Amino acid sequence: MALTELPQLQMGFRDIQTANTGFLPAPPPSLLTVVLDTNPHAWELLSSTTGLTLSNVVANLLVFINAHLAFNHVNQVAFIASHVKRAVFLYPTPPKPTPNTNTTANGSAPNGTDTINGTMGDSNKYRPFARIEHEILTNLRALISSTTTSTLRSTTTTMMAGALTTALAYSAKQSVLLSPLADPISAGQDATADYNDGAPASRRGPPLTSRIMVVSVSGDLAHQYISVMNAIFAAQRQKIPIDILKLAGDTVFLQQACDATGGVYVEPEVAEGLLQYLMMAFLPDATARRYLVMPGGGEVDFRAACFCHRKVVDVGFVCSVCLSIFCQPLSDGVCLTCNSRLSLAGAITPAPALFPRKKKKKKRIAGDGTSGASTPMQGVTPGPS
Amino acid sequence: MSVSTSQALEYLQGLPGMTQAKLYTQPSAALAIFRRMLPHLAKTIVMAMLYMPKPFPATDLDLWLRPDARRYATMHRDLAMSVLESLHIITTAQEKQGPKAYSLSKDFAKSLKNALTGGGNHSSFGVPINDHDRQEVSIAFLDDYARTQWETILYYMVGSAGTAIAGNHSISSGTKTLLSIGGFVEMKLNRTVITQTGFTFLLQEVNAQVWSLLIVYLENAPTLNMDEVDVLSFLFMLGSLELGQAYSTANLTATQQHMLDDLNDFGIIYRKNVQSSRFYPTRLATTLTSDAGALMSESSSFQNALRSGSESKGYIIIETNYRLYAYTTSLLQIAVLNLFTRLSTRFPNLVSGKLTKESIQRAISYGITSDQIISYLTTHAHPQMQKTVPILPPTVVDQIRLWQIEGDRMRATPGFLMQGFDLNAYTDVSNYAEALGVLVWKSDAKRSFFVSKIDQISAYIKGSQKGKKGE
Numbered sequence: 001m002a003l004t005e006l007p008q009l010q011m012g013f014r015d016i017q018t019a020n021t022g023f024l025p026a027p028p029p030s031l032l033t034v035v036l037d038t039n040p041h042a043w044e045l046l047s048s049t050t051g052l053t054l055s056n057v058v059a060n061l062l063v064f065i066n067a068h069l070a071f072n073h074v075n076q077v078a079f080i081a082s083h084v085k086r087a088v089f090l091y092p093t094p095p096k097p098t099p100n101t102n103t104t105a106n107g108s109a110p111n112g113t114d115t116i117n118g119t120m121g122d123s124n125k126y127r128p129f130a131r132i133e134h135e136i137l138t139n140l141r142a143l144i145s146s147t148t149t150s151t152l153r154s155t156t157t158t159m160m161a162g163a164l165t166t167a168l169a170y171s172a173k174q175s176v177l178l179s180p181l182a183d184p185i186s187a188g189q190d191a192t193a194d195y196n197d198g199a200p201a202s203r204r205g206p207p208l209t210s211r212i213m214v215v216s217v218s219g220d221l222a223h224q225y226i227s228v229m230n231a232i233f234a235a236q237r238q239k240i241p242i243d244i245l246k247l248a249g250d251t252v253f254l255q256q257a258c259d260a261t262g263g264v265y266v267e268p269e270v271a272e273g274l275l276q277y278l279m280m281a282f283l284p285d286a287t288a289r290r291y292l293v294m295p296g297g298g299e300v301d302f303r304a305a306c307f308c309h310r311k312v313v314d315v316g317f318v319c320s321v322c323l324s325i326f327c328q329p330l331s332d333g334v335c336l337t338c339n340s341r342l343s344l345a346g347a348i349t350p351a352p353a354l355f356p357r358k359k360k361k362k363k364r365i366a367g368d369g370t371s372g373a374s375t376p377m378q379g380v381t382p383g384p385s
Numbered sequence: 386m387s388v389s390t391s392q393a394l395e396y397l398q399g400l401p402g403m404t405q406a407k408l409y410t411q412p413s414a415a416l417a418i419f420r421r422m423l424p425h426l427a428k429t430i431v432m433a434m435l436y437m438p439k440p441f442p443a444t445d446l447d448l449w450l451r452p453d454a455r456r457y458a459t460m461h462r463d464l465a466m467s468v469l470e471s472l473h474i475i476t477t478a479q480e481k482q483g484p485k486a487y488s489l490s491k492d493f494a495k496s497l498k499n500a501l502t503g504g505g506n507h508s509s510f511g512v513p514i515n516d517h518d519r520q521e522v523s524i525a526f527l528d529d530y531a532r533t534q535w536e537t538i539l540y541y542m543v544g545s546a547g548t549a550i551a552g553n554h555s556i557s558s559g560t561k562t563l564l565s566i567g568g569f570v571e572m573k574l575n576r577t578v579i580t581q582t583g584f585t586f587l588l589q590e591v592n593a594q595v596w597s598l599l600i601v602y603l604e605n606a607p608t609l610n611m612d613e614v615d616v617l618s619f620l621f622m623l624g625s626l627e628l629g630q631a632y633s634t635a636n637l638t639a640t641q642q643h644m645l646d647d648l649n650d651f652g653i654i655y656r657k658n659v660q661s662s663r664f665y666p667t668r669l670a671t672t673l674t675s676d677a678g679a680l681m682s683e684s685s686s687f688q689n690a691l692r693s694g695s696e697s698k699g700y701i702i703i704e705t706n707y708r709l710y711a712y713t714t715s716l717l718q719i720a721v722l723n724l725f726t727r728l729s730t731r732f733p734n735l736v737s738g739k740l741t742k743e744s745i746q747r748a749i750s751y752g753i754t755s756d757q758i759i760s761y762l763t764t765h766a767h768p769q770m771q772k773t774v775p776i777l778p779p780t781v782v783d784q785i786r787l788w789q790i791e792g793d794r795m796r797a798t799p800g801f802l803m804q805g806f807d808l809n810a811y812t813d814v815s816n817y818a819e820a821l822g823v824l825v826w827k828s829d830a831k832r833s834f835f836v837s838k839i840d841q842i843s844a845y846i847k848g849s850q851k852g853k854k855g856e
Contacts, residue, residue, distance in 0.1 A: 027425045066501040067432050070420055073674075123512040125503030126416060127627045133503075280433040288429040291458035293451050 029074035030285040031174055031210040033167040034061060036090075038081045038140075039158035040147065042218035046248045052271045057215065057247070058140065064278040065136075066129045071285070076208075078170050079136050081143055082163035084155055089166070090139040091132055158218045160254075161227035164242070168234050171210035178208045209286040211263070212242045219249030222312055225305035232257040243282055247271070252301045252312055259300040266295050308336060392596050394422045396603065398471045400613070405473050406492055407614045413509040414621040415496035417674040418472070421624075427465035431474065435494060440478045440486035509618070511626045512633040514663050522665050524629040527655055531667035534652025535591065536717045538598075542570055542579050542587060543720040557650045567601035581752030587721060588753075588761045595669055598651065615640040623653065624674030626666040634662050699766045705778040707740045712767065724748050725758050740781065745788045755789035798825055803842070804833035810849070817845055 038054065047053045065077050079091040212235065221228055232253070235242055241263035244254045258265040268277050281295050303312050306327035317326045322338035333342050397405070397418070408414050419428060434441050450458040466487075469475040478488045499505040541556050542564065561577075564570050569583035579587075586597055599620060606616050619641045626632060634642065645664060648654045653673075655665040700718070702710040709726055712735055713719065719736055722728065725748035728738035748758065759782055766776045775782075800823075806814065811832045818824040818836050827834035836842055 063501050067435075070416060070501065071425075071428050071432075073420065123508040123510055124412075124499070124505055126413070126500060126510050126625055127630075129501070130503060276436050279436055283432050284429045287425055291426060291451055291461055292429070292449055 027072060027285070027287040028207060028209050029072065029076065029178065030068075030287075031076045031078065031171055031208055032065070032068045032285075033078040033080065033171060033210065033212045034065065035080045035082055035087075035160075035163045035167055035212060035214045036061065037158050037160070037215055037217045038083045038143065039156075039218045040084070040144075040152060041156045042158070042249060046217055050248075050271050052247065052274075057274065058136075060275045060278060061215070062133050062136065063275060064283065065132065066126075067279060067283055068285075069128065069132070071283075075285075076174065077132060078167065080163050080166055080170075081140065082158045082160050082214075083143060083147070084151060084157070085159055087159045087162035087166045088139070088143050089170075090136045090143070093135050093139060156218075157221070157223065159224075160214070160216070160221055160251075161224040161231060164212070164214075164228065164231035164235075164257075167212045168231060168238070168240065171208075171212070171240055172238065175208035175210060210238075210240045211286065212240060213245065213282055214242060214254060214257075215245045215247065216251060216254055217248045219251050221251050221253050222305040223310040225253065225310060226307065228253045228257070232260050235261045241286070245277070245282065252303055253305075255300055256302060264294050392593065392600060394468070396600050397422060398468075402473045404614055406490065408617055408621075409474075409490060409492040409496055411509040411618040411621065412496040412500035412505065412507055413625045414618045415493055416500040417621040417624050418474075419497060421674045422468070422472070423474075424461065424465050424468055426461045427469050430465060431469070431489065431497070434475075434487070434489050435497060440488040443485040443487065446487070508636055509622055509625075511622055512636055513627075514631040514633050522629070522631070522655065527629065527665055527667045530655050531652040531669045534650065535595075535669065536715070538564070538651065539587060539594075539717055540720070541577075542583050543717065543724070559647055560650050563598065563601055563605065566605055567598065579751070584724075584751060584753045585757060588757045590764070591669070592672060595651070595653070595673065602647070609643075611640045611643065612638075616644060619644055620673060623648075623666055623670040624672075626671055628666065628668055628671045631663040631665055634664055699764075699768055699771060701762055701765045702767045702770055703740070703762060703777060703781055705780055707781060707784070709738050709740055711736045711738075718765075721761070724751065725753065740785070742788055745785055746792060749789050749792055755785045758785055798835075798837055800825055800835055800837040801839045801842075802833060802835050804831065806832050808832070810846075813849065814842065814846060818842055 036058070043054045065079070069075050069077060077091065078089070081088045081090050232242070235257070240261065242254075242257045242261045243264040244258045244266070246254070246265070246267040255265060257263070264281050266277055266281050268274060284292055284294070303314060304316070304325050305312050306316055307324045308326050308328075308330075311327050313325070313327045317329055318324070319326070319335040319338065319340065319342060321340040321342075322335060324335060324337040326336070330336070330342070334340070335342055400408075409418075419431065423431065430441075430446070446462070450462060466475070470477070474490050474493050475487050476490060478486050499507065537556055538560060541561070564583075565572065565577070567582070568580055569586050570577045570579050572578075586594060589597065603613060603616055606613050615638050619637070634645065637645070645654060645656060646659065648670075649656050649664075651669070652667060653669045655667055656663070700712045701722075702712075704710075709722070711718065711722055714734055719728070719731075722736065722738070725740070725744055726738040727741050727744045728736055730737045745755070745758070749755070759777065763776050770776055803814070803818075811829075811834075815824065815827050815834045818834060819827075821838075821841060823836045823838045823842070825835045825837055
C-alpha cells in the first residue's frame with residue numbers, strides 16, 4: 001500500500017514545483033556520487049599515452065566537488081573508488097564518518113603526508129571543503145598503498161558493477177534518511193521535523209535528487225554485464241541519472257547506462273580542458289538540467305554481452321523463460337541461468353519452406369479493371385497448372 | 386528564496402559598484418554571495434563561465450537553454466542575468482563589431498576560484514586557534530548563549546508592548562539605539578513602544594530576524610565611522626566559520642574588532658571578555674549564509690538535520706473551537722502568544738488559552754496583521770498538527786481574517802469633491818472622470834461626485850468652459 005502511494009506523492013510534489021516555477025523556493029538538496037575508476041592498469045596506459053595522471057584528475061574532481069557543494073548548503077557528496085576487485089568508499093569514510101571535532105583535520109595529519117594543511121592553510125580554505133578533500137586524499141592514498149602486485153596480477157579490470165551498486169545503495173539510504181515519506185511512526189519523523197522546521201505537510205521533505213557520475217578509464221566490462229545492467233535498471237527506476245565521463249577505454253554498457261537513465265555522456269577531446277568539461281556539462285543538477293541542453297551520447301551502442309562467454313554479441317540466442325542471452329546454441333539444451341529445458345534443436349532447423357504467394361490475383365486486378373463482375377470468378381478458379 | 390535572503394540581496398544590489406567590487410576580493414564573501422544570493426540558474430551559469438578562458442557569447446547561452454522549455458528557461462535566464470548584472474558579477478563585454486558576450490567580474494572570479502581551490506593567502510575563512518582553551522566551550526553552551534542573548538533582545542521588544550510578562554531584559558544601550566533606528570521600537574513618553582515593523586520582525590524566523598537587524602546595523606555603519614565593506618565581509622566570513630571552533634581576533638581590522646563587541650551583544654559570536662584574543666561563532670553566525678533555520682531548527686548542516694533536535698520545534702495546537710495549547714516553557718514564546726491570545730492557564734510545560742475576538746483585535750490595534758498571526762501559528766504548529774492538510778483549522782483561519790476585516794470597515798480615500806454643476810456639465814464631467822478611472826463616488830440627485838485625482842479634470846473643465854466662451 002505504502003509502496004504504491006509513494007510515486008504519486010512524489011508526482012504531486014513535482015507538479016507543485018513546476019506550477020510555481022516563477023520563484024522556486026529553494027532547489028532540493030542534491031547528492032552527487034562520484035565513482036572514480038582507479039584501475040592502475042588503465043591509468044598506467046592513459047598517463048603514458050595522453051599524459052593525464054590520476055592525481056591530475058583527482059585534483060580536478062576535487063574542485064568540481066567543491067563547486068557542487070558551493071551550490072547549495074544542503075548538497076552532499078560521496079566518492080567511491082572502483083578499484084580492481086573491490087569498490088571502496090573514499091568519502092564519507094567507512095565504517096563511520098570521522099568524528100566531527102575540530103581536531104580532525106590536524107589530528108590525523110601526522111599519519112598522512114598532508115602536513116602542509118596545517119594552521120596556515122586552514123584560514124584560506126572553507127573548512128568543509130578542506131575536510132572532504134583531506135578525507136578523500138587520505139583514503140585514496142591508503143587504497144593505493146594497500147594494493148599489492150599480486151592482486152594486480154590476477155585481474156586487469158575494474159569493479160564497476162560493485163561501485164555502481166554501492167552508489168545506488170548509498171543514494172537510496174540518504175534519500176530515505178532525508179525524507180521518510182512512507183513511515184511517519186519511525187524514528188525518521190524527527191529528522192523530517194528537524195529538516196524543515198514547521199514547513200507545511202505538503203511541502204515537507206524535499207526529495208533528495210541524486211545523480212551518479214562515473215569517471216571511466218578502463219574498458220571491457222563484459223564479464224560484469226549482468227550486474228551492471230541490473231544497476232542501470234535500478235537507477236532508471238529510482239530516477240537517478242548516471243553521468244559518464246569517458247577518459248579512455250571502450251565500454252558499451254556505460255553508454256547504455258547513460259542513455260537509459262538520461263545522464264550526460266562526454267568523451268573529452270582535449271584532456272587538458274577536463275575542468276571546463278566538468279563545470280559545464282556535469283555540474284548542473286536535476287533542477288538546472290530542466291532548462292539546459294545537456295550533452296548526450298549521440299549514437300548509442302545497444303549490443304549486449306552473452307551470459308556464457310561474456311562476449312559482446314550482435315545476434316544471439318535468448319532463453320524464452322529468463323531472457324538470458326547466449327552467443328551460440330547450448331549444447332545440451334538447458335539454459336545456464338534458469339535450467340529450463342529448451343528445445344533449441346527445433347529452432348535452429350533449416351528455415352521453414354515458404355509457399356510462394358499467389359500473385360495472380362493482383363495481376364488480374366491490375367490487368368483488367370474494366371470488367372469488374374467477371375474478375376472474382378476467374379480469380380478463384382485457377383489452380384496450379 | 387527566503388525572506389532573509391531577499392533582504393540581504395536587496396541591500397547588496399543597492400550598494401555602489403565600487404563597494405561590491407571591494408567586497409568580492411574576499412573569497413568568503415564571494416562564496417557566500419554565490420551560495421546564498423544567486424538564483425539556481427545563475428549559479429550554473431557562473432560556474433560554467435568560471436574556468437572559461439574567453440567571454441561567453443550571448444548566442445551560445447541561448448543555445449544552451451532547452452528549446453522545449455524555452456519559455457521557462459528564458460524567464461529563469463532573465464532573472465538570473467538581471468541579478469548577476471545588478472550585483473556586477475557579470476559584465477557585458479561588447480567586442481568591437483563582435484557579438485554580445487558576457488564575462489565574469491575579475492575579482493569575483495578570482496575569489497571564487499580561490500574559495501574552491503583553497504588557494505591564495507587571504508585568511509578570509511577565519512584563523513582558527515587549535516590549542517586548547519582553559520575552559521572548554523561546548524556547542525551546547527554556544528547554542529544556549531546565542532539563544533539567551535537573542536531572546537533578551539526579543540524580550541525587550543515584547544516587553545515594550547506592555548504585556549504582563551516582563552523578563553529581566555538588560556540589553557546594551559547600543560542595541561537599544563539600533564532597534565530604535567531600525568524603527569522596531571520607538572520612544573513614547575519615556576517608554577519604549579514596539580512598532581508595526583517591530584511586530585513583523587518579532588514574528589519572523591530567527592535567521593530573517595538576524596539579517597533584518599544586521600542590515601540596520603550595516604546602514605548605520607557609516608555614521609559610526611565603520612567601513613561598510615569591512616562590516617559586510619566580516620559578516621560573510623562569520624557565515625563560513627565552523628561552530629565550536631575558536632578563532633583568533635589577531636588579523637581583524639579595527640572596524641571588525643569593534644564589531645565583535647556588538648555581535649557579542651546580539652549573541653552572534655561569543656567572547657569570554659572584551660580583551661580575549663579568541664572568539665567563538667555561535668549558530669546564529671554559522672547559519673548566516675545558509676538557508677537552514679538558525680536557532681529553531683538545529684540543522685546547520687546536513688548531518689545535524691538528521692539528528693533529532695531540541696524541543697523547540699513546533700509547539701502550538703489549535704482546535705476548531707479556537708482553543709490554543711502551547712507546549713512551551715519559554716517566557717518569550719508565551720509573551721509572543723500573549724500578544725494575540727487570551728491565555729488562561731499555565732502548567733509546567735503547557736500554556737492554554739483561547740483566540741478571542743478581543744484578543745485578536747487587540748493585536749490588530751497594535752499593528753499586527755491577521756496574516757502575520759496566521760503565518761506565526763502555521764510555522765510553529767505542533768508536529769501533530771503538521772500532519773493534517775491544511776495545518777490550521779480553516780474555520781480559525783477564516784475567523785481571524787474576518788475579525789481583522791471587521792475593523793477595516795471604513796477606508797479613507799484622499800481626493801476631491803466636485804459639486805455645483807448644471808445638469809449638462811455634471812453628466813459630461815462625471816462621465817469624463819469615470820472614463821479616466823478616477824471617479825470614486827457620484828450622486829446624480831445631488832449633482833456631485835468624488836474623484837481621487839483632479840489635475841486632468843480641472844484641465845478638462847477649463848477647456849470646456851473656454852470652448853463655450855469661444856462659441
